[in-house]
Amino acid sequence: LLFQKHLEICVLGLQSAGKTSLVNLLAIGQFSDEMVPTVGFNMRKIRSGNVGIKVWDIGGQARFRTMWERYCRGVSAILFVVDSAIPLPDPNASGKSHGESEDNSNDEQQQQQQQRTARGAGPEQQGQTNPWNVATEELHALMSRPQLAGIPLLVLATKNDVQGAVSAEDVIRVMRLETIVNREVSCYSISSKRQVNIDVTLRWLCARSPSSSFR
Numbered sequence: 552l553l554f555q556k557h558l559e560i561c562v563l564g565l566q567s568a569g570k571t572s573l574v575n576l577l578a579i580g581q582f583s584d585e586m587v588p589t590v591g592f593n594m595r596k597i598r599s600g601n602v603g604i605k606v607w608d609i610g611g612q613a614r615f616r617t618m619w620e621r622y623c624r625g626v627s628a629i630l631f632v633v634d635s636a637i638p639l640p641d642p643n644a645s646g647k648s649h650g651e652s653e654d655n656s657n658d659e660q661q662q663q664q665q666q667r668t669a670r671g672a673g674p675e676q677q678g679q680t681n682p683w684n685v686a687t688e689e690l691h692a693l694m695s696r697p698q699l700a701g702i703p704l705l706v707l708a709t710k711n712d713v714q715g716a717v718s719a720e721d722v723i724r725v726m727r728l729e730t731i732v733n734r735e736v737s738c739y740s741i742s743s744k745r746q747v748n749i750d751v752t753l754r755w756l757c758a759r760s761p762s763s764s765f766r
């Protein structure tokens with residue numbers, strides 16, 4: 552069978568965000584509640600009409616994130632998956648989204664650290680290791696790489712079947728997606744489990760242009 556269009560994409564995001572679940576659904580139409588963490592990466596192929604898509608699904612654990620940039624070079628799109636079932640961080644406990652966010656003086660940082668300590672909410676829960684903050688930092692670091700300039704980005708807030716899931720609007724705000732410029736950026740709220748917005752996700756993917764460069 553002859554495909555009229557060949558695409559190559561990368562699926563990234565923190566550990567247990569739901570990347571492999573989405574890729575499995577797109578590739579073989581199956582969802583499982585019992586998943587094993589991806590060690591290294593998986594390569595899968597998706598077919599939709601006359602479009603063939605080669606998918607690099609990279610493990611989200613910290614030790615695999617150094618591979619992200621390498622796999623993203625020359626792809627037609629980057630999918631960044633976030634777990635919308637995780638509650639948003641308390642804005643008052645996060646240095647970045649705090650009132651006078653532009654002022655990064657040591658005094659203010661110290662004050663915030665003291666506030667965290669006083670409340671008993673350590674950085675594990677509310678500071679730089681909150682998954683939303685980690686995902687935001689990882690995404691922005693990746694988007695700043697010159698080799699990845701211009702590659703379209705689709706942020707997928709998955710697990711929207713979970714009650715109280717964070718909306719796409721909140722993801723756009725919290726992850727500061729409007730500050731990512733010079734490339735196409737979209738954000739959908741999806742569920743692999745209930746198959747919500749999987750069709751629009753696939754349509755977005757199939758509308759990409761084949762990449763001209765090679766890894």
Ligand SMILES: Nc1nc2c(ncn2[C@@H]2O[C@H](COP(=O)(O)OP(=O)(O)OP(=O)(O)O)[C@@H](O)[C@H]2O)c(=O)[nH]1
Nearest residue numbers: 567568569570571572584586588589611710743744
């Ligand atoms: N409720 C719900 N759970 C989901 C959904 N998608 C994935 N999960 C669950 O989330 C867990 C992690 O899913 P994975 O797809 O393995 O996550 P991953 O991003 O590939 O994780 P790593 O490979 O470690 O980076 C599994 O228990 C899945 O069943 C969803 O749409 N809804």
Ligand SMILES: [Mg+2]
Nearest residue numbers: 570571588589
């Ligand atoms: Mg995985």
